[in-house]
Amino acid sequence: MKIKLLIILFIFGKGIASGQVPLKLWYKQPSGNTWENALPIGNGRQGAMIYGNVEKEIIQLNEHTVWSGSPNRNDNPLALENLAEIRKLIFDGKHKEAENLANKAIITRKSHGQKFEPVGSLNLLFEGHEKYTDYIRELDIQKAIAKTSYKVGEVVYTREAFASLADRVIVMRISASKAGQLSFTAGYSSPQKRKTIATTTNRELTIAGTTNDHETVKGLVNFKGITRIQPEGGHLTLTDSTLTLTGANAAVIFISVATNFNNYQDISGDQNSRAAGYMNKAGSKTYTALLNAHVAAYQKFFNRVKLDLGTTPAAQAPTNERLRNFRNVNDPHLVTLYYQYGRYLLISSSQPGGQPANLQGIWNHRVNPPWDSKYTININAEMNYWPAEKTNLSELHEPFLTMVKELAVTGRETARSMYGARGWMAHHNTDIWRATGAIDGAFWGMWTAGGGWVSQHLWEHYLYTGDKTFLASVYPVLKDAALFYIDFLVEHPKYKWLVVNPGNSPENAPAAHGGSSLDAGTTMDNQIVMDVLNNAIRAAGLLNKDKSLVDTLLHVRSRLAPMQVGRHNQLQEWLDDVDDPNDHHRHVSHLYGLYPSNQISAYRTPELFAASKNTLIQRGDVSTGWSMGWKVNWWAKLQDGNHAYSLIQNQLTPLGTNKDGGGTYNNLFDAHPPFQIDGNFGCTSGITEMLMQSSDGAVHVLPALPDVWQTGSIRGLRTRGGFELVEMKWEKGKITRLTVKSTLGGNLRLRLPNDVQLAGGKKLKPAVGENPNPFFEVDDTPKAIISGQSTIQPLILKETRLFDISTRKGQTIELTGL
Structure with missing residues (x-):
């Protein structure tokens, strides 16, 4: 047992040293009925909370324009005629009367x-999955994919879900490790009062409705949700409100939601054609193609910034335990x-x-x-x-x-x-x-x-x-x-x-x-x-x-x-x-x-x-x-x-x-x-x-480094004036390497905790006067008035170094610590 533990720690230690601990939220328990335990996915239009429950999976759905009401104004016409009196009461010290x-x-x-309102939930019922083992659920934020896996008997079940940034639908693939072992029933539920849930002749499950009236404003946002199941093997049957898949090897579930909202003044859109259009476009692609396109679209943003503050053995625990122990x-x-x-x-x-x-x-x-x-x-x-x-x-x-x-x-x-x-x-x-x-x-x-x-x-x-x-x-x-x-x-x-x-x-x-x-x-x-x-x-x-x-x-x-x-x-x-x-x-x-x-x-x-x-x-x-x-x-x-x-x-x-x-x-x-x-x-x-x-007139590097982060690195941060920190490394609170790219050109003024030099060994010019870069112009501020009873004293700050570097558009500057 001791040898096994040492091997695990050795392997994990290698992960620590190489910075390979994955950026994942993960848990050993399902969410149950607690929404705040579920894991969020989204593509800016559709959002979903993935509960990761075994017998009854819940995919709670939102769409960005599903709001109560309709175009309206809420100005008070009495304001102007009472404004002078309100001002007078305040100036006279009668604040409560005002x-x-x-x-x-x-x-x-x-x-x-x-109100921002939910569409509802797609519920997946898995009969016979009450007893399970080897349960894990996770959210991989490096790929924007939620995953749940568990074992029933000798069969491993896996669910992967993502809200496609490329195709504007939510996709979940469910698979079983043995052929013919996947069976479930899908149905909608919703707290919306004005909604209809039905199946269609082409074996799709739909939810349609209109949002709520609220505070004198009539609810006129119409929404449409469509769920389509593409099975790999098995048989798909339907009732008037559910789809049931039996004996499949795997299945891909598509969820498309749309509304009639065009903009804050116009709700004349066609939610039905929109939802169908998103569904048909995505449904014509393979799961692998959808997944790859989504990850590529997501990582275009996410991969721009990488942060490493170090890793300890505490990182191997489930996220809820890490939170409790932090x-x-x-x-x-x-x-x-x-x-x-x-x-x-x-x-x-x-x-x-x-x-x-x-x-x-x-x-x-x-x-x-x-x-x-x-x-x-x-x-x-x-x-x-x-x-x-x-x-x-x-x-x-x-x-x-x-x-x-x-x-x-x-x-x-x-x-x-x-x-x-x-x-x-x-x-x-x-x-x-x-x-x-x-x-x-x-x-x-x-x-x-x-x-x-x-x-x-x-x-x-x-x-x-x-x-x-x-x-x-x-x-x-x-x-x-x-x-x-x-x-x-x-x-x-x-x-x-x-x-x-x-x-x-x-x-x-x-x-x-x-x-x-x-x-x-x-x-x-x-x-x-x-x-x-x-x-x-x-x-x-x-x-x-x-x-x-x-x-x-x-x-x-x-x-x-x-x-x-x-x-x-x-x-x-x-x-x-x-x-x-x-x-x-x-x-x-x-x-x-x-x-x-x-x-x-x-x-x-x-x-x-x-x-x-x-x-x-x-x-x-x-x-x-x-x-x-x-x-x-x-x-x-x-x-x-x-x-x-x-x-x-x-x-x-x-x-x-x-x-x-x-x-x-x-x-x-x-x-x-x-x-x-x-x-x-x-x-x-x-x-x-x-x-x-x-x-404050300069790019201030490591201005507030705590004692617990004395060594680390970050890349990809942007600053005013179009500068990008391509790479920054520090040890013992001092800069050891700093690479900056200028996207606009102009003077780069750096405020640093220690002296640095250009990568070739050339010394930098100390900064003097105001930063000539107009993006770092400091706006006028009125002088402070200090109370006669105040004994305010300026704070003593850590010593810093100021350097000026003239840059061209597109130029990259490499600096090293002395």
């Missing part, structure tokens, strides 16, 4: 947003797996031409999901796309960027009718119909910065790609986001700054305001307005447009309220110094200026940088899943890798471990709780920020 009036006059009287066992490979799982989820839930990943990506089994599984744009939807550019998935940003452009259309009427302003705006939430009115309640919904925040993604896409044609196409959106604020900002009667009123710091409220979240000039509002104005100014300059408008924007920018350090040495959340150091609210929205914005810098605004750290310490680490993901990014920006890693430890613990906080489900979905996918994406972004940042 909130009560906003609930009547600004919050919608119509739809509070529509806080107490050194398992760096689990971080690698979780990091790449975030990229897997983005590839699977967001594809060009499709809908953006929503609050649950593309996976939802409830007709009434939490928060309707919409797009919450006061953090969650934006966080979904933080990894897109930097982890080399720029094309997958497209659905979100398209949504922003569509919101700029629907939000124009909201800006005009509700606030008497030009341009466009959106509040804190939207849906597939691109609603831009204020929803839920004034405490949450009286926030006018949703449009301003999502518009940052257009500018970010340009900074990473340098695509000037794209910038020209979205300039009207950036310009109009700024025009809204030119008209909406008002002068504060006490401070004389221009401020947003009414506004709020999302979902939080100081006691000094009587429990109301409404205020004028909250820090996050000020920061978002600053970014909106800066982006419009820089875009207009690059495109040589609107010089008179730029003059106006510069004047407005000069009058914005500055960030302030309060009496507790904290970054103030509100205009007045009313923060409570014992406030542990999950939203720390005023640190938007630290990340994802770049207004707070270790090198340009050291007092604000130190105050941000104090704010995070005061708020504490315990929080819900998405909030922990955001905190990983903040601690990375603060260059504290060990603290960032402690947040990853909090994130990678089973739900319930962190008292009053979130965690992770067995299938590695983020637990807010309940499931929200933004925590997955946020943490993937945060790990990237620990290894590489490009937001």
